[in-house]
Amino acid sequence: MFLSLLLLCYHYLFLGMSKEEMSLSVNVNGQSKVPPGFRFHPTEEELLHYYLRKKVAYEKIDLDVIRDVDLNKLEPWDIQEKCRIGSTPQNDWYFFSHKDKKYPTGTRTNRATAAGFWKATGRDKVIYSSFRRIGMRKTLVFYKGRAPHGQKSDWIMHEYRLDDNTITSQDYGSGSSNLCDSAQEEGWVVCRVFKKKNYHKAVESPQRSSSAHSIDSTTQMQSLNKGGSVRDQFLVYVSGRSCKREMDSPSLINITTTHDCNPMQQFANPIDDRFMHLPRLDSITSLTTSGHLSSATFDQDSNFHAHASMNQFLTENEHSMNTSINKVHDTRAHEQLDHWADLDRLVASQLNGQQSSAKAMYTCYNEPNEDICFPLNHHDQEPQVHGSTSMVKANQAAYTSEIDLWSFAQSSSQSSSPDPFYHLSV
Amino acid sequence: MGDSNNVNLPPGFRFCPTDEELVVHFLQRKASLLPYHPDIIPDLDLYPYDPWDLDGKALEEGKNWYYYSRRTQNRITANGYWKPWGCDEQIINSNSSKRVGVKKYYIFHIGEGPESVKTNWIMQEFRLSDGSNLSGSSASSSGRSKRRSQSKIDFSKWVICRVFDHSCDNDNEEDGTELSCLDEVFLSLDDFDDISFPN
Numbered sequence: 001m002f003l004s005l006l007l008l009c010y011h012y013l014f015l016g017m018s019k020e021e022m023s024l025s026v027n028v029n030g031q032s033k034v035p036p037g038f039r040f041h042p043t044e045e046e047l048l049h050y051y052l053r054k055k056v057a058y059e060k061i062d063l064d065v066i067r068d069v070d071l072n073k074l075e076p077w078d079i080q081e082k083c084r085i086g087s088t089p090q091n092d093w094y095f096f097s098h099k100d101k102k103y104p105t106g107t108r109t110n111r112a113t114a115a116g117f118w119k120a121t122g123r124d125k126v127i128y129s130s131f132r133r134i135g136m137r138k139t140l141v142f143y144k145g146r147a148p149h150g151q152k153s154d155w156i157m158h159e160y161r162l163d164d165n166t167i168t169s170q171d172y173g174s175g176s177s178n179l180c181d182s183a184q185e186e187g188w189v190v191c192r193v194f195k196k197k198n199y200h201k202a203v204e205s206p207q208r209s210s211s212a213h214s215i216d217s218t219t220q221m222q223s224l225n226k227g228g229s230v231r232d233q234f235l236v237y238v239s240g241r242s243c244k245r246e247m248d249s250p251s252l253i254n255i256t257t258t259h260d261c262n263p264m265q266q267f268a269n270p271i272d273d274r275f276m277h278l279p280r281l282d283s284i285t286s287l288t289t290s291g292h293l294s295s296a297t298f299d300q301d302s303n304f305h306a307h308a309s310m311n312q313f314l315t316e317n318e319h320s321m322n323t324s325i326n327k328v329h330d331t332r333a334h335e336q337l338d339h340w341a342d343l344d345r346l347v348a349s350q351l352n353g354q355q356s357s358a359k360a361m362y363t364c365y366n367e368p369n370e371d372i373c374f375p376l377n378h379h380d381q382e383p384q385v386h387g388s389t390s391m392v393k394a395n396q397a398a399y400t401s402e403i404d405l406w407s408f409a410q411s412s413s414q415s416s417s418p419d420p421f422y423h424l425s426v
Numbered sequence: 427m428g429d430s431n432n433v434n435l436p437p438g439f440r441f442c443p444t445d446e447e448l449v450v451h452f453l454q455r456k457a458s459l460l461p462y463h464p465d466i467i468p469d470l471d472l473y474p475y476d477p478w479d480l481d482g483k484a485l486e487e488g489k490n491w492y493y494y495s496r497r498t499q500n501r502i503t504a505n506g507y508w509k510p511w512g513c514d515e516q517i518i519n520s521n522s523s524k525r526v527g528v529k530k531y532y533i534f535h536i537g538e539g540p541e542s543v544k545t546n547w548i549m550q551e552f553r554l555s556d557g558s559n560l561s562g563s564s565a566s567s568s569g570r571s572k573r574r575s576q577s578k579i580d581f582s583k584w585v586i587c588r589v590f591d592h593s594c595d596n597d598n599e600e601d602g603t604e605l606s607c608l609d610e611v612f613l614s615l616d617d618f619d620d621i622s623f624p625n
Contacts, residue, residue, distance in 0.1 A: 034439065035464045036451040042438030050437045062436035089444075122612035139609055141616065152616070156605060196605060 033063075040065060040085045040094065044127050047094075047160050048135040052190040055096055056162065066190060069095035075115050076142050076155035079193050092194040097159075099187035109187075116144040118157055127160065135162045154196040161189045441466065441487040448492075448552050448586050449517045449527035456494060457554060457584045467586065469494040474503040477534050477547040477589050484589070491589040497553055501532065506542060508532035508549055517552065525555045546593040552586040 034040075042051070054061050067083055074082060083093035099109045111118035118140040125137040140157040143150025443452070455462035467485050470493040475483060477491075484493035501508035510532055517527035534547035605613070 034435070037441050037443030037447050037464075038435060038439045039442045040438050041440045041442065046437045065436060065438065088447075119616070121616050122609055139605075139612075141613060152613075 034085065034088070036088075039088060039090070041092075042094070044137065044160065045129045045134070047190050047192070048127055048162060049129055052096075052135070052160060052162055052188065055188050055190070066094045066096055069097055069191075071097045071111055071118070071191075072100075072113055075113050076153070076157075076193060083193075092192050094190065094192050097189050097191050099189055111140065116142055116150060116153070117147065119143055119150070133163055135160055156194055156196050158192045159189045160191070441485065441492075442490075445515075445517050445529055445550075445552065446520060446526070448588070449554065450519055453527065453552055453554055453584060453586050467492045467494055472496050472498060474501075476503045476505050477545075477549075477591075479504075480589055484587075489590055491587075493587055493589075495551075495585050495587050497583055497585050501549075503534075506534055506536040506545075507538070509535050509542075509544075516555075527552055527554050546591050548590055548592050550588040552588070554584070 051061060051066055055066075065085060069079070069082060079093050079095065080090065083095050084090065085094075119142075120138055120140050122139050125139075126133055127135045127137055138159040138161070140159060142153045142155035142157070144153055145151050452462060452467060454460075468483065470483060472495060480486075480491040480493070484491035486492075510530065512531045515529040516525050517529055518524070519526045530551045530553070532549040532551060534545045534549065535542035536545060537543055
């Protein structure tokens with residue numbers, strides 16, 4: 001019984017080999033034997049299902065299309081030479097790489113080269129083949145230089161690996177269980193390297209037009225994605241990851257997109273230029289205060305609400321408030337961020353699991369506290385914040401995200417007063 | 427896609443020729459009666475197929491249909507016509523930097539005359555440059571001197587048509603050389619990592 005199985009397996013292997021030998025007559029190396037007009041554009045499924053599976057099973061691959069590469073010894077700009085297929089111009093290059101561990105005990109992979117290193121970004125994507133999970137894709141970016149100070153490049157790598165349990169579930173001949181084990185130990189991956197197209201560059205440094213900030217930003221957001229909605233994808237991602245509760249309230253959406261009906265519009269006429277140059281996100285925060293401010297005090301509006309929200313966060317902890325304000329001053333001294341970058345950071349802090357603080361912050365903007373009142377003569381005294389001090393326990397971890405919003409506020413008010421926070425400094 | 431399977435290539439190879447390849451390799455060699463490999467693009471002559479009828483007749487690869495045809499003044503089909511659009515593009519041979527061909531665009535309209543309706547079907551028609559010096563430009567390919575008789579052939583007669591549905595273009599975005607929008611977001615988030623270790 002067992003013998004016959006073995007024989008069958010052998011038979012299968014033999015047949016497979018002879019078939020391959022026939023098609024091997026076309027040779028890629030040296031002279032191109034790929035007929036004109038043909039490009040190697042494998043689907044993800046082909047990469048995983050055909051090429052990588054053969055690789056881990058030590059089967060010969062027709063044409064030797066995908067080569068083995070030692071990733072640690074190959075700079076991305078040399079890959080195109082090494083991994084050329086035929087003589088036709090290529091935009092993407094493919095190779096097998098053997099993952100070796102950075103540390104014998106750990107699970108991290110060493111992807112450093114002489115000139116830089118590959119750094120993973122985002123989350124791994126699951127690759128399906130006819131609704132069945134067959135592997136994973138990791139996206140990496142090449143940074144020039146050494147770890148903490150690397151300089152991001154446009155070289156992107158998609159690293160495909162087989163799912164741990166994929167091979168056992170395949171009808172891949174009878175010796176399949178062995179293959180599975182070797183696949184895990186060997187750590188072969190198949191990689192696609194390409195250069196990022198840079199047509200989004202213009203969007204990254206948006207021209208601040210003096211009017212209709214929110215509209216601008218919204219259109220920027222829309223132009224960023226082609227057809228689909230980055231925002232939707234992103235929100236789905238965020239909610240899936242950690243922030244279910246934020247999604248229940250519309251606050252997060254407000255933060256990331258700005259309002260369709262912009263509360264700023266009611267103030268649009270009487271305000272002066274300085275106000276017009278307020279960063280976009282202030283329009284959100286002005287929600288909280290708009291009901292309480294006369295237009296006369298509008299110059300300092302951003303001061304007020306930032307101040308107020310800060311107080312809300314911090315009334316329970318005077319000391320930490322002081323330190324955070326100092327921090328704000330520091331940040332302000334050498335940071336001139338544009339609001340998109342700030343938004344990104346805010347989101348980043350959200351993703352990093354500081355949702356408790358972030359949520360509190362959003363709540364504060366979205367449900368304006370009726371009890372906040374602002375003295376007109378704010379230069380002489382601290383703004384009075386009556387009301388819910390129970391909102392947040394200010395914790396140190398929350399400061400990073402708060403400071404981000406602070407930097408909006410103060411950058412906007414810089415023009416109106418020499419030191420908008422002098423009354424806060426202790 | 428059936429025809430391209432004649433070419434014995436491993437999985438992952440697709441027929442996506444450049445404009446130059448279409449002209450230099452396929453059109454020039456066809457027009458000069460040189461053998462060319464692979465012989466995968468069918469010759470549909472002047473048959474008035476509607477674009478949706480090309481399936482199974484022309485060479486299909488990745489939502490593109492390729493076929494040989496003849497040069498003609500008006501391309502009228504059973505249900506509409508191909509209307510010229512835009513201006514001609516020159517195809518340059520990158521080796522000799524000579525103009526070897528011309529690419530012309532057409533948009534398919536259903537119906538006739540002023541009541542016709544524009545569709546998303548686009549045709550690119552490749553023809554050889556008028557009076558293109560074929561013997562010179564095909565010098566790089568083999569067997570150049572043996573077929574001097576080619577000069578008698580009307581080179582402008584043949585065209586290659588590439589037909590595709592413009593609205594289907596987005597389907598090809600998963601070809602791997604594009605980053606998804608989500609990846610772009612992550613990339614921008616990476617700028618704010620305080621520590622960046624290779625992992």
